[in-house]
Amino acid sequence: MDSVVAREQALDAAERLFYGRGVQSVGMDDIRGASGVSLKRLYQLFPAKEQLVEAYLERRDARWRQRLAEHVQRHEDPRERLLAVFDWLETWFGEEDFRGCAWINAYGELGATSPRVVAQVRGHKRAFRDYLAELVAGAGLDAGVTGPLFLLAEGAMVTAGITGSTAPAAEAREAARVLLRAG
Amino acid sequence: MDSVVAREQALDAAERLFYGRGVQSVGMDDIRGASGVSLKRLYQLFPAKEQLVEAYLERRDARWRQRLAEHVQRHEDPRERLLAVFDWLETWFGEEDFRGCAWINAYGELGATSPRVVAQVRGHKRAFRDYLAELVAGAGLDAGVTGPLFLLAEGAMVTAGITGSTAPAAEAREAARVLLRAG
DNA sequence: CGACCGAGAGAACGCACGTTCTCCACCGAA
DNA sequence: TTCGGTGGAGAACGTGCGTTCTCTCGGTCG
Missing domain, CATH: 1.10.357.10 (Tetracycline Repressor, domain 2)
Structure with a gap:
């Protein structure tokens, strides 16, 4: 399934944003915006x-x-x-x-x-x-x-x-x- | 005035809490509780x-x-x-x-x-x-x-x-x- | 063709927290 | 004694955000 693709995209965005701006100043919504992975999917892949x-x-x-x-x-x-x-x-x-x-x-x-x-x-x-x-x-x-x-x-x-x-x-x-x- | 005392007390609490738990997980209210310096006074001493x-x-x-x-x-x-x-x-x-x-x-x-x-x-x-x-x-x-x-x-x-x-x-x-x- | 299922968009909720405001008790001066 | 102002306690406000919910739509199977 392309849930593995979604996971990679989420992690790509997470890495770019978390590393560049710090973890706490990046919201889950920023991750969604940068990755194109919906919030629902994000929380399926990573419970928190x-x-x-x-x-x-x-x-x-x-x-x-x-x-x-x-x-x-x-x-x-x-x-x-x-x-x-x-x-x-x-x-x-x-x-x-x-x-x-x-x-x-x-x-x-x-x-x-x-x-x-x-x-x-x-x-x-x-x-x-x-x-x-x-x-x-x-x-x-x-x-x-x-x-x-x-x-x-x-x-x-x-x-x-x-x-x-x-x-x-x-x-x-x-x-x-x-x-x-x-x- | 003892605003210098309040300042020291605030900084004592800030140092203990910020160093021990990190800055972002310590609220101004925690500083007030630990220092005994009221929020009003805190914001007089430190505008932010x-x-x-x-x-x-x-x-x-x-x-x-x-x-x-x-x-x-x-x-x-x-x-x-x-x-x-x-x-x-x-x-x-x-x-x-x-x-x-x-x-x-x-x-x-x-x-x-x-x-x-x-x-x-x-x-x-x-x-x-x-x-x-x-x-x-x-x-x-x-x-x-x-x-x-x-x-x-x-x-x-x-x-x-x-x-x-x-x-x-x-x-x-x-x-x-x-x-x-x-x- | 019609009903169900999965997924996305984004609104909604609850909470935490930075900052400000309100209220009141106290104290020195007239 | 009364008045003004200083300061404390804590409520209130606005916002941001983690997490969940709702609605809608497209696709697939009977």
Whole structure:
């Protein structure tokens, strides 16, 4: 059935609007207007707004990690792969609609009131950290460098979002290079 | 007049509630209930909720940076002072009501809709970064290490908030130590 | 052809909340 | 004592929004 199409369209609109303007300032009616999916259908697909938010974060998580992995896999050298993470952050930060990390923003907006959103955010960050750990292991490095690399990446995301600059990615990459050499 | 007292009480309540539950889920009536300051008075002191939010962030910024500086100043050695920043982060993360960085959270919640809040957040982060730069200069280090130290601190704040653990502070401190040695 | 079923448009409902207004009790001055 | 004004409690107002309901219409099956 094309309810799967409607679902995709709803999620497309939700992602664009929630990410761009924040969750709370976007009404279900805005989603309907932007997606062309009627309210009735929206509530059939997602029994409440919170579930739409959850689905938005979930789908974005899958896509985000896949895009990152695709970029990283283009490199052969295991150490280059680690640094490629920061290169990818830079291209992400430079995208026109970049407005910071969707999960960090969602945590700031809903972390105090929605446990389900908190779970999504923790899941996403854990997955990202695990992915870094894989890359670290693949490069034969001490597992202890995973934490610092993760913190550098998180700091870069937050700072790029707040300042609207891509520079934090290069800074983080440079710091990562030093850490890998010294650690 | 004790309008200055009322102002302090209002800001005390605002800080407790806004930080603990997020800005949007706290109503002006909640502020009144928690502060004992009547709505009429609240609106005399702050013409709109947004200005109360602004004042909350501003006062918290002053206090936050003073607490940090006080802790750092207890150390003599300039390099120790830099590391003391991360020690202080750890005690901050361990406070009972810690819910992440108030400015990062505020940016996530209101960054898309309130330019005044964005200005507060940028101002706070710039001040923190400038303070780190001072410490770096005082230790006779290359100014280029300021950025990485800042990113480590930001990453630690965000991660401590999301995971509810103090561990990111120690991780960041250790990474900072390595960077200072290797840079 | 006619009756039913699904879906869309959008009105309606209930509630929350930012902001303002009303009413009244209190207190200092003439 | 009376008058004016200050401030508090809380009702009232307007709006926005999450969610549900109604009405209508097009299509499909008997």
